Amino acid sequence: MRIGVIGTGRIGTIHANTLSRHRDVGSLILTDTDPVRAQELALRLGETAAPGVDEIFRWGVDAVVITTATAAHADLIGRAARSGLPVFCEKPIALDLPGSLLAIAEVETAGTILQMGFQRRFDAGYTGAREAVRSGRLGRLHTVRAMTSDQAPPPVAYLPLSGGLYRDTLIHDFDVLRWVTGHEVTEVYAAGSDAGPAMFREAGDVDTAAVVLTLDDGTLATATATRLNGAGYDVRMELAGELDQVVVGLDDRTPIASTEPTGPPAASKPWTTFLERFGPAYEAELNAFVEVVRGERANPCDGREALQALRIAEACELSRREHRPVRLAEIPGGAEPVLR
Numbered sequence: 657m658r659i660g661v662i663g664t665g666r667i668g669t670i671h672a673n674t675l676s677r678h679r680d681v682g683s684l685i686l687t688d689t690d691p692v693r694a695q696e697l698a699l700r701l702g703e704t705a706a707p708g709v710d711e712i713f714r715w716g717v718d719a720v721v722i723t724t725a726t727a728a729h730a731d732l733i734g735r736a737a738r739s740g741l742p743v744f745c746e747k748p749i750a751l752d753l754p755g756s757l758l759a760i761a762e763v764e765t766a767g768t769i770l771q772m773g774f775q776r777r778f779d780a781g782y783t784g785a786r787e788a789v790r791s792g793r794l795g796r797l798h799t800v801r802a803m804t805s806d807q808a809p810p811p812v813a814y815l816p817l818s819g820g821l822y823r824d825t826l827i828h829d830f831d832v833l834r835w836v837t838g839h840e841v842t843e844v845y846a847a848g849s850d851a852g853p854a855m856f857r858e859a860g861d862v863d864t865a866a867v868v869l870t871l872d873d874g875t876l877a878t879a880t881a882t883r884l885n886g887a888g889y890d891v892r893m894e895l896a897g898e899l900d901q902v903v904v905g906l907d908d909r910t911p912i913a914s915t916e917p918t919g920p921p922a923a924s925k926p927w928t929t930f931l932e933r934f935g936p937a938y939e940a941e942l943n944a945f946v947e948v949v950r951g952e953r954a955n956p957c958d959g960r961e962a963l964q965a966l967r968i969a970e971a972c973e974l975s976r977r978e979h980r981p982v983r984l985a986e987i988p989g990g991a992e993p994v995l996r
């Protein structure tokens with residue numbers, strides 16, 4: 657099969673690498689608004705660069721992978737859907753709810769496939785946590801603590817395009833919270849701090865955030881994120897029930913030091929970026945996409961799933977702005993149940 661990759665920045669490069677090595681992918685056509693970037697990557701991978709998005713559709717592909725800045729996602733999803741092509745798109749689906757709903761409507765009207773890039777659903781740790789919850793061995797779940805800490809901020813040019821810390825980063829924790837627990841979020845209370853470097857204030861963003869979330873079965877969750885975790889890239893989720901508790905992301909590379917005299921030693925090679933921590937999961941989600949395109953498996957994360965995560969992020973932005981708890985029912989787009 658021939659796949660068009662639109663956007664050859666940080667994540668586009670990773671995905672193009674994976675697809676270029678895939679035995680069922682014959683060739684790639686790569687494009688980017690920065691043509692040199694697409695050409696250089698195409699040269700490195702032995703693939704073809706196209707001068708623009710139009711050529712991707714004109715030259716003919718069997719599927720499209722969208723890894724552009726988020727603002728372009730919804731429009732490109734719609735365009736691919738109208739061309740009858742299956743799409744893999746990076747999270748979030750769009751920067752806002754109207755854009756997300758429009759993209760989903762285009763896909764549903766065309767009867768095409770949209771798989772969203774929430775790679776934590778393919779991570780061994782989160783998969784194990786989901787199994788632990790579903791098996792009943794934790795007993796009734798009462799507390800979930802989720803966190804995503806980047807070691808260093810993204811490039812300064814990325815920030816104004818990102819949608820902010822809730823839509824860009826915590827959205828992963830929101831998606832995987834729903835996926836692991838099997839429950840919907842009904843209310844959030846969010847705070848954010850921009851006390852760090854000025855680039856966050858200047859972009860109207862926060863560098864650190866904390867959220868309290870209530871699930872529909874009464875389970876309480878917290879989710880925190882920061883762009884400034886000097887110790888390393890730290891992504892974890894603790895799930896505590898009446899019978900047992902488990903943790904995702906605790907291994908010999910977790911960048912945290914115990915202050916206990918008999919605690920474990922500090923990691924000698926702590927995780928530094930999402931690209932290395934989630935390398936196997938990025939590969940697995942694209943392997944799944946190829947299978948979805950071939951009709952060999954069901955879509956593991958469609959647009960409506962991604963919409964729910966974005967609604968939680970939108971509720972957090974509202975909560976932070978208005979300093980109050982926000983019910984998910986206040987956020988448009990939630991009429992139809994989507995959990996499977």
Ligand SMILES: NC(=O)c1ccc[n+]([C@@H]2O[C@H](COP(=O)([O-])OP(=O)(O)OC[C@H]3O[C@@H](n4cnc5c(N)ncnc54)[C@H](O)[C@@H]3O)[C@@H](O)[C@H]2O)c1
Binds near residue numbers: 687724746
């Ligand atoms: N799943 C994850 O863990 C993960 C991690 C990082 C980024 N992302 C998502 O991936 C997307 C890209 O992030 P990134 O970190 O690679 O950003 P990036 O800035 O490194 O790359 C984005 C690329 O898209 C190009 N681009 C922008 N608009 C375009 C358009 N209309 N047509 C063609 N090319 C266009 C830019 O020139 C740039 O090269 C974002 O939506 C982000 O949220 C997901």
